[in-house]
Amino acid sequence: QSALTQPRSVSGSPGQSVTISCTGTSSDVGGYNYVSWYQQHPGKAPKLMIYDVNKRPSGVPDRFSGSKSGNTASLTVSGLQAEDEADYYCCSYAGSYTWVFGGGTKLTVL
Amino acid sequence: QVTLKESGPALVNPTQTLTLTCTFSGFSLSTSGMRVSWIRQPPGKALEWLARIDWDDDKFYSTSLKTRLTISKDTSKNQVVLTMTNMDPVDTATYYCARIGVGTIHFDYWGQGTLVTVSS
Numbered sequence: 634q635s636a637l638t639q640p641r642s643v644s645g646s647p648g649q650s651v652t653i654s655c656t657g658t659s660s661d662v663g664g665y666n667y668v669s670w671y672q673q674h675p676g677k678a679p680k681l682m683i684y685d686v687n688k689r690p691s692g693v694p695d696r697f698s699g700s701k702s703g704n705t706a707s708l709t710v711s712g713l714q715a716e717d718e719a720d721y722y723c724c725s726y727a728g729s730y731t732w733v734f735g736g737g738t739k740l741t742v743l
Numbered sequence: 744q745v746t747l748k749e750s751g752p753a754l755v756n757p758t759q760t761l762t763l764t765c766t767f768s769g770f771s772l773s774t775s776g777m778r779v780s781w782i783r784q785p786p787g788k789a790l791e792w793l794a795r796i797d798w799d800d801d802k803f804y805s806t807s808l809k810t811r812l813t814i815s816k817d818t819s820k821n822q823v824v825l826t827m828t829n830m831d832p833v834d835t836a837t838y839y840c841a842r843i844g845v846g847t848i849h850f851d852y853w854g855q856g857t858l859v860t861v862s863s
Binding site for chain 2: 636665667669671677678679680681684685690722724726729730731732733734735736737
């Protein structure tokens with residue numbers, strides 16, 4: 634499978650909102666409501682932020698939200714805080730018991 | 744509390760076989776519906792899903808790496824083992840194991856990762 638397409642970087646000022654897109658195909662993002670998002674700080678393991686397109690695990694602030702339209706999923710971070718600065722990866726179930734990740738997006742809080 | 748921890752060699756010679764162990768606690772791989780996956784990340788690059796093993800010993804592999812990977816489990820030791828044959832410098836990466844919970848399709852808990860460098 635080919636990696637999902639994410640912008641290499643996005644940025645925003647504290648308090649603002651940013652949206653990260655994740656584009657796949659009808660065989661992955663568009664075919665299943667199993668998109669998840671992971672936050673990764675430098676040198677750390679990824680952390681689950683969103684699953685099943687728009688669900689938040691307990692403990693994840695409601696500033697993080699997810700959505701999907703067609704073959705593109707999105708992660709929105711509202712009320713940006715300094716600690717949100719990290720790399721973000723989308724992931725989609727791709728059928729046949731396999732997963733595909735996005736290339737990652739670096740979120741910079743200005 | 745769910746924890747996972749990867750272990751294995753930090754340095755591997757080209758053409759050698761890599762063996763990594765994921766030791767976990769806080770859940771059992773004998774629980775119906777429980778699964779564990781391996782995922783890797785080359786330095787500065789994206790995550791790549793590698794393999795998955797299920798509570799019932801079903802196994803699934805990345806299409807592109809299928810011929811080189813073997814995943815197995817030792818339920819009594821709470822361990823999952825990944826072997827990758829014919830290692831190449833492009834396989835240099837941090838290797839993570841992660842849990843897929845019952846009835847879910849996402850990776851809810853991850854290990855800290857172990858960096859494997861392939862070099863002579």
